[in-house]
Every structure is written in structure tokens, then in C-alpha cells.
Amino acid sequence: MKTKVCFLIDDDEDDREIFSLALEKATNSYSCITASSGPDALALLNADAPFTPDIIFLDLNMPLMPGKECLQHIKNNTKLANIPVIIYTTSSYSKDIDDTRSLGASHFLVKPPGLGILTRALKRLLSGEELPYFIDHSS
Template identity: 55%
Template sequence: MQEKIICFLIDDDHDDQEIFSLALNAIDEEIDCITANDGVDAINRLRRDRGFTPDFIFLDLNMLRMSGRECLKEIKKIPHLNDIPVIIYSTSSEQKDITETMLLGASDYIVKPPSISILTKRLEQVLRKE
């Protein structure tokens, strides 16, 4: 990969954050993985820090303070993020969730896989689309 990629993961599960970071690191050690522990913190940072424009936003659906759907709606209201792909990263494989989030503006949907190697391959597909 040519330039440094910044991925912003919004997920309230610290184990999932760690696994996600390890998978990105396996793709390229130069990829920055910045995390937010919930949608409220993520939205506050994205609104407050206009200099923070990640290349990709990965968003868990099932979070306590603000659901992934609510967070996605709020991200889509922030003008400087209009061109940033938001990828849902969830344990849910329900077609209803996939369809609904795509209609809300998600650009892709990843079901949390059972292994880091599968996640690594899937993330590589997403990152190489650019």
C-alpha cells in the first residue's frame, strides 16, 4: 500500500478491537487503527476534531450508549465525512441488518468472522477496493 491508511474502529468490545488491530497489522504494519469505545465518543471526536478524517470507518451495530444504526445516521450528517466509507462490523448476519444499514449509507458489511486469518482476508478486500 502506498500511503498511510487510517482506520477508525467504533466498537465497545475491547477483545474485538484487539483482534481487528491484529488483522490490520497483518495486512500492513503502517496502517493506523484508532478506536472509539462507543458511538457517543466517536461522534464527539468526529465532530470536534475536523483534522481527524479517517480513510475508513468500521462500526459495530450492537453498542450500549448509542447503537451502530444511530451512530451511522450521525456520521452521515457530518459533511467532511461524506466520502469516507463506513463499513459495518457486526456479529449479526441477519439480512435485515445488512439491508437496513446499506440503506442508511453503509458502504459494506462484515460479519465478525471466527478467526483472525478470515478477518485479515476480508479487511484486505475492503481496503484494496479504494
């Protein structure tokens, strides 16, 4: 069985490491590739070599290029437009939720406070379980 590719775009090294660990615990059908900035992610996504992830997790609050701008670039690219993008951020601000939904994000996941909660959330999302658009793990 071909391993699917999950692409995480997040400037925080610890968050990238925790996400990779949680993904590994959640499922063995996805490998994780990461980028630390919007420009790096877009360079990889737009490279000549075919790199098309099955799903993208995108942080909103990053230097160099905010997540919303990166999301616009992804959704405006015909090669990438149909890839589900899940916003993965510390923000639970309703304007961010509304803005990213209007830009084409599939879900909005507030970064949970622990590896176990993140693992359960990823297991649910990647198994195709129907989830509300906004998944808040703060409670």
C-alpha cells in the same frame, strides 16, 4: 507515503484488539484508531482538531448509541459523509443489512471467527477489491 487511518468503533475490547492485529497483518498502509462507543467516536470525529479517517468500521450492537444511529450521524455530517463505513458486527440479520445499506454503509462484514479470516477480509477490502455488499464468513 502517508499512512491512511482506519477508525474502528466497537464496544468490545477483545474485538478492538483482534481487529487491530488483523489490520496490522493485512496491510502496513493503515494505522488503526479505535473508539469504544458511538458518543466517543462522534466526539472525536466532530472535534475541532481535524480527524478525518480514510475508512470507518462500525459495530451495530453497542450500548449508549446503537451502530445504526451512529451511522446516521456520520452520514449526515458533510465532513464525514463520503468516508466509506463498513458495518462490522456479529449480526447477519437481513433487516440490519438492508437498514445499514439504506443509511449509506459501504459494506456489511460479519465478524469472522478467527484472526486469519479477518486478516484476509481486511486485505481484500482495503486493497479496493470489488466485494459483494454482504460478506459472510460463517461458512
